[in-house]
Amino acid sequence: MAQIGYSKKVMEHFMNPRNVGVIKNPDGYGKIGNPVCGDLMEIFIKVKDDIITDIKFKTFGCGSAIATSSMVTELAKGKHVDEAMKITRGDVADELEGLPPHKMHCSNLAADALHEAIKDYKNKKRK
């Protein structure tokens, strides 16, 4: 049977999201989506020796948008930036025990926001 509602894990992350907030003067910042579409995510990272030491997010969006944001911060924290770049949308959905099919694309942008934040970090480092 196709998945209809949200998994327990999605609801758990939706109700108790990890790493909510902002980081002042972050080493990397990523923003994906826009409020017109109904999803907007911001991710802030602190990096030391290419390791993500702290990560925070803020999200406007549906249940899966919030849960995927929370999950991606958990997956990325403590990882080398090059490892964190490899985290995919699919990884996030798998860790959440799946997402309903119509949510896979629209509300699964958290990995993209993380990648943006890492790219931002790398750009800043080059300068």
Add this chain to the structure above:
Amino acid sequence: MEKIYLDYASGIPIDPRVFNFAKSFLMEKFGNPSSLYNDGVEAKNALEEARGKIAKFINAEDEKTIIFTGSATESNNLAIRGAAFRNIGTGKRVLASAIEHISVFNSMKDLQKNGFYFEILPVDSFGVVDLNKLENMISKDTIVTSVMYANNEIGTIEPIKEISKIVHEKGNYLHVDAVAAAGRIPIDVQKDGIDLLTLSSNDLYGPKGAGALYVKKGVKIQSVILGGGQERGLRSGTENVFAIAGMGEAANIAMKEMKNESTRLLKIRDKLISEITKIHQTYLTGHKTKRLPHHASFRFSSIEGESILLNMDMYGIQIATGSACSHKTLEPSHVLLAIGLKHEEAHGSMVITLGRSNNIDQVPMIVKAVKETVNRLRKLSPLVK
């Protein structure tokens, strides 16, 4: 945790009195109404009794004006497609208000594929149909104009009498979808000047699986479902006797109890509206006074409706939203866009529709849950700086 159900526009439990009245048609009295032996006659009589009750409920001029269908969606299809195809010699234009149910829109869009012209009648920021625009848009070749009695998402009641006057002076048939309004406010098809009226059984606390279409005497439509010619040839297929008998009894009960029940719900509604709109950047959607007595709808800035729904569910409170994420189409509600909300505003909506299980003592719990939900989601939102 006490569950509080606030989504009566989506689904309603069948009234136990209705179930007891109609249940014998599920097993003992299973006859086909078209059969001539006693069991069939018994079923046929049940249909006719229900027809009489529905006719009385909307003050129809004759019982024969009531056609039973399988749902309100089917009634809307029959009214619009049936009128358009039957009167193709009169004209090829169809008109619907911008806040109609999807079954009205999709019926008209389908007509457009078949050579008709489908136009959308705008509404103002409260969802009230613009009568001047109606006058300008309608013409003698507008076969059917569809305006709902009241809207299910924003609760606004339309000026049906005035609309009827314009439609009958300048156009042809007026179709009214009364699903949200029926059983909440009185409907009189003769006084209101309605040619075709859609009703749903479940919205009256009747069983799902039945709807009705009132077809005024002399109004010409044709069937959209072909077969054995049941329901005066307008809706073939063996009748759902249980659901139809139940729908009749549900209308009968609604007729007797509506006045008291609507007065009771209106007090709860007004209390909810006054408390919830106190929340920062929270707005009522729809009209403040021209509003269904059981309907309270809002929008909250900077947060998204599906999150509101899920968060409220954690308190055991079930509400609805017009947010894109709650729809398969991933588009926000066309009703909220029609009243002029921007996409980002339409995403943050919450709809409360009250019913028999609700009481005034639930208001503080609901308000507390809404406040905490909004605060929590705003803390997560990057749109709140």
